[in-house]
Each structure stands twice: as structure tokens, then as C-alpha cells.
Amino acid sequence: MSTHGFDTLDDLAPDQRVLVRLDLNSPVEDGKPQDNRRFDRHAETVRELADAGHRVVLLAHQGRPGRDDFVSLSGHAEILADRVGRDVEFVADTHGDDAVDAIDALEPGEILLLENTRMCDDELPEADPTTKADSEFVRTLAAHVDAYVNDAYSAAHRSHASLVGFPEVLPSYAGRVMATEYAANTAIANREFDGRVTMVVGGTKATDVIEVMDALGESVDDFLLGGIAGELFLRAAGHPVGFDLDPEADRYDSQWERNHDLIERVLDGRGGAVTLATDLAYAAGEGDCDGERAEVAVDDIDEKDVSFLDIGTDTAESYADVIRDSEAVFVKGALGVFEEEPFSVGTVTVLEAIAETDCFSVVGGGDTSRAIGMYGLSEADFDHVSIAGGAYIRALTGQSLAGVEALQRAAGR
């Protein structure tokens, strides 16, 4: 058993017919899944199992019923096959006769992907593990395999049948992605660091990250703020910022209404640990992201009529200094609209400082981690680049994940 209380692939017996839950949930365009790092990451677990001679049956979900991204996994099988370097057979069935026949026909080292688990009525909604274990979906598939592996860390906060049902009835193991993500993302709450622990807080989901700041309390020495949350904190400090260029998007006002009490509480309790931007960047001229970068000192902002798109250069440099002096750095959310090169300065300066520094580092959030590839940085320069969104947030705030708890219970049986 690992130190995290679950068994891993190191504990798996040889020659198993193994059911493996992945998270291949991807952006979908014109009905087709778009390639992303989830395929590369899970491919390593799948390849390891197939190379070891196991018969590999894969489960994954895509989208949510009723949404445009709720599509079949046939396209996912093609991308995954390319990444694994082996054939991945696909059957458009979740647990009926076609699925069962295909499972029974597998030879050692062969890989089969079943249809989108959310197309099976038993998968959703969330329910307790025993109820999910008693579903036809779980009972049927469990009878045709020897073991279950959960590699879907980024979906592990959902108490769905494919995540919590199987560990109730099968010997269960964490896949490589699950084990790595779990260790890195809980480090902020579980590990002792000798030196300064810094958290870079940005992005658009201010409510999420402010709750993280509140929950983390003393385990973080410095919070470096940017993005929407950064502007909300500046607003709390009396600066007229947080102007919605597109009022429909409503990035600021509703998140301000929802969070201003919490922001005050964080500032009262941990104000000394919170560092806010001293300058901000905006698009000169047109008033949208296409304009040239211009900067203004926060103290010189008199009116709320500009949409800020990045922290300023002085702020970025001072954040980089803090990072160079840190023992551990956790990133949640980008410091600006890095997708537009002129407004990537904050995010890229901070990521470069982390990459150059010998600190323990975790970068989380789907969008934020994309900046690493976009600006020529290497994932190898970070201890961990998470592929999880909601699960990363929950791990940072010390909340348990239903799928991880299910693995831990299974290991204890």
C-alpha cells in the first residue's frame, strides 16, 4: 500500500483483466474531441498495463447530458491509440452484450475503450458508493474483470458509479496519474516545507480561489494576486478597478457581491500575507485585447473605466523575486490574459521564475498550464503540472475526493 492509503499499480497481480477509469473529458469542436494533455498523461498508465500483459478495459466520460460536448468516445479512442502506440478498440456500448463480448474476447496486452459512461443511466447522478455498486452497470462489468484501476484524479470529486461503485466490489488500485496528482496536489496541506510557501492566485474563477485562500490560512506564507481575484482585492483596498468590458460576461460585479465579506475576512486574518499588484496593464486604443499594452500605477487609477488584462511589469518582477526566495510555489489561475501575447507578461514572468528556481512547484488549472507550452517553457521544469480543475481546488482546500476515499476503503478491506 502507498503512503496515501491506497494500493497502486505496483500492487497489481499479473495477468489481470483490468477495468481502468480515465478522465478523457475534452473540449469538443464540431462534435470532435480536441487533443489535450489528458491523453498523454493517461497513455502512460494504459501503456504500462498493456506492456505488462494485462487485458485492459477503459472507461471514461465526455461532457454532460444535454450539452454540445456530450458525444461518443469513438474519436477519443483514435487519439489515445496514437498516444499509447497500440491499437485501442472502441465499442459503442457501456455495459450491454456488445461491451461484455468485447471484454471477454480480449487477449493479453489488448486495449478496449467502452462508450461514454454518462450515456449509461446508472452513472449519474451522484449517490453513495454502496448504491452505485449495486447498479446494473457496476454489477455487469465487475463480473467480467478481475481488478479496477482509477486513474481519473480530475474526476475523483464526483461520486459517480464508474468512480466509486467498482472499488466497493473489486480489488482496486490507483493508476499512475491518480497517484502522482494526489501526492502533488495535497502537498500544500500535507507536507512540511522548511522555507517560504507561496501561492500565485489568478484566473477568472475568483470565488474558487478566494475560498482556497481562506481555507489554506497559515500553510501559505505569501499569496501573490492577479487576474479577477486580484482586482477584487484591490477594489476592497479602495481602488476603482474591476471594469467589465463586456457587461454580459459579468466577471467582476457578481463575484464581488458574492465574495466581498470573505475578502475582508481574509484581509483581516491574513492581510500581511496578501500581496496585490502595484501596477496593471490594459489595451491602449481600441479597448479590447487587440490593443497595444499600456501600464498604469494602481495609485494613479481614479476612475473605473478601464478593463485590466494583466499585472504590470514592476509587479511581475516583484512577484518573481518572492518566488526566487520560496521553498514551494503553487499556482492557481493565470495573472492575465496570457492567450494574447502583450498580456502574457505577468503569467510568463512568474512561470519562468518558478522554472528557473529550485523550489517544489505545482501548476494547476487547465488554462493556466497551457501557458507553459505556449511560451516555450518545459513541463519538466515544474514538479507537477496538474490536469485537474475542480479536484485540484478541492485538494488545495483539504477536502476529500469521493473517488480517492473509495480506493482507500478498498485497500483497507
Ligand SMILES: Nc1ncnc2c1ncn2[C@@H]1O[C@H](COP(=O)(O)OP(=O)(O)OP(=O)(O)O)[C@@H](O)[C@H]1O
Ligand atoms: N484580468 C483578466 N481579465 C480577464 N481574464 C483574465 C484575466 N486574468 C486572467 N484571465 C484569464 O484567466 C484564465 C485562466 O483562469 P481560470 O480561472 O479559468 O483558471 P484555470 O487555470 O483555467 O483553471 P480551471 O482549469 O479551473 O478552469 C485565462 O484564460 C486568462 O485569459
Ligand SMILES: O=C(O)[C@H](O)COP(=O)(O)O
Ligand atoms: O473535466 C473535468 O473537470 C472532469 O472530467 C469533471 O467533469 P464534470 O465537471 O463534468 O463532472
